[in-house]
Structures are given as structure tokens and as C-alpha cells.
Amino acid sequence: MAGLSGEWEKALSEEFTKEYYKNLFLFIRQEYAKVPVYPKAGDIFNAFHLTPLEKVKVVIIGQDPYHNPGQAHGLCFSVKPGVDIPPSLVNIYQELHDDLGCEIPNNGYLNEWAEQGVLLLNTVLTVQAHKPMSHRGVGWEEFTNAVIRKVNEIDRPVVFILWGKPAQEKAKMLDNPNHLILKAPHPSPLSAYRGFFGSRPFSQTNAFLEQYGVDPVNWQISDR
Numbered sequence: 001m002a003g004l005s006g007e008w009e010k011a012l013s014e015e016f017t018k019e020y021y022k023n024l025f026l027f028i029r030q031e032y033a034k035v036p037v038y039p040k041a042g043d044i045f046n047a048f049h050l051t052p053l054e055k056v057k058v059v060i061i062g063q064d065p066y067h068n069p070g071q072a073h074g075l076c077f078s079v080k081p082g083v084d085i086p087p088s089l090v091n092i093y094q095e096l097h098d099d100l101g102c103e104i105p106n107n108g109y110l111n112e113w114a115e116q117g118v119l120l121l122n123t124v125l126t127v128q129a130h131k132p133m134s135h136r137g138v139g140w141e142e143f144t145n146a147v148i149r150k151v152n153e154i155d156r157p158v159v160f161i162l163w164g165k166p167a168q169e170k171a172k173m174l175d176n177p178n179h180l181i182l183k184a185p186h187p188s189p190l191s192a193y194r195g196f197f198g199s200r201p202f203s204q205t206n207a208f209l210e211q212y213g214v215d216p217v218n219w220q221i222s223d224r
Contacts, residue, residue, distance in 0.1 A: 007053035011150045024139030036129035039072040046074025050114035057117040058159045061167040064124035075120035078110035081224045091187040099200045105221040152176050157212040159205045180208045
């Protein structure tokens with residue numbers, strides 16, 4: 001696992017010395033040695049590499065990585081260029097179009113969001129091929145909870161976008177009055193029509209950031 005650097009490394013250094021993280025590290029190393037695991041090991045911490053702690057202005061929380069070949073690359077909801085856009089992301093793009101008029105791109109590669117300060121954080125950072133949730137309960141949740149708590153401590157305004165019940169469970173850790181918490185059903189085709197569509201998270205996020213003098217996010221993803 002390629003490690004963290006900069007402010008993330010400082011903020012989370014305590015976690016790396018804890019028993020759960022040592023066990024997690026060993027487990028993940030063994031998993032990569034014996035079965036196909038996604039994303040590739042060098043991409044596990046991509047969300048942190050692309051979005052340094054000092055630049056975080058939005059957090060979107062996902063569950064675990066996509067479990068089919070070539071999809072996951074360390075950012076929740078995002079897939080590599082050239083890969084079919086997954087159904088949840090199709091719905092995210094539709095809401096983005098309805099909310100802000102953004103053109104729907106021809107790819108699902110969300111690096112442009114991450115590079116602007118949108119932390120695209122799955123609560124579980126690895127998965128066995130074709131086995132969703134296979135790495136749930138092995139320690140990742142404890143680690144990503146620590147990440148969420150560190151972002152909660154930031155004094156500047158941050159928007160937390162919580163789609164679906166697992167993400168919304170994290171709201172109990174968010175007690176900093178500087179931040180905005182937006183909740184809606186998950187964009188999955190199973191639940192998007194229960195209130196995800198029409199929730200306008202992107203315009204609400206930008207209005208909040210601008211209110212506090214923070215540059216808004218350009219949510220338009222470029223065609224590739």
C-alpha cells in the first residue's frame with residue numbers, strides 16, 4: 001500500500017501505530033498476494049493523494065470500491081477512462097445536469113473533482129474481485145472514521161454530502177458548526193427516485209462555499 005504524505009500523514013500518524021491498523025495492513029497484504037483485489041495497491045490512497053487535507057472543501061462518502069476489473073482507482077463513484085459509467089454515476093451526472101446544467105460527459109473519471117478539493121472517500125478502501133463488501137469489517141471503517149473526524153475538526157467551512165443510510169450514519173461524528181451536511185437517498189437506480197433526484201447537492205454546495213468566500217467547485221467533468 002502506497003502510504004500517505006503531507007498533512008494527511010501528520011493528521012493520521014496515530015492510526016498507523018494502532019493494533020487494528022497493523023492487522024489491517026497484514027490482512028490486505030495477504031489478500032493482494034493470493035486473490036485479485038481492487039483497486040491496484042498503488043491506488044488505494046488515491047483520494048488522499050489527489051485531495052490534500054489542507055485543500056478539502058467537500059467530502060462525498062461512498063461504500064466500497066467497484067469490484068469488476070478495471071473500474072476502481074481509489075475515488076468513490078469514479079471509474080477509469082474508457083470504462084462504462086456505472087449506474088449510480090449515471091444518476092449523479094443526471095442530477096448534476098438538472099441542478100447546474102452541466103453537460104453529461106463521456107466518461108466516469110472524477111479526478112477533476114478530487115483535484116479541486118472534493119474528497120471522494122469510500123468507507124472501505126479495498127474489495128476482492130466480484131465480491132462486494134468482502135473487505136467490510138477488517139479495519140477500514142475504523143481508519144476512514146478517523147479521516148472523517150479529522151476533516152470535521154477543520155475550522156474552515158466544509159460540505160459533507162451523505163448519500164444513503166451507510167453514509168448518513170457518519171453524520172453523528174460531524175458536530176462542527178462551521179460545516180454543512182447534505183443528506184439524500186443513494187444515487188443507485190434502486191433508490192434515486194426516492195429523493196436523490198431533485199436534491200440539488202451541487203448548487204447547494206457551491207452556494208455555501210461562496211457564502212464563506214471559498215471558491216466554488218467546477219463540477220463539469222471533461223470529455224476524454
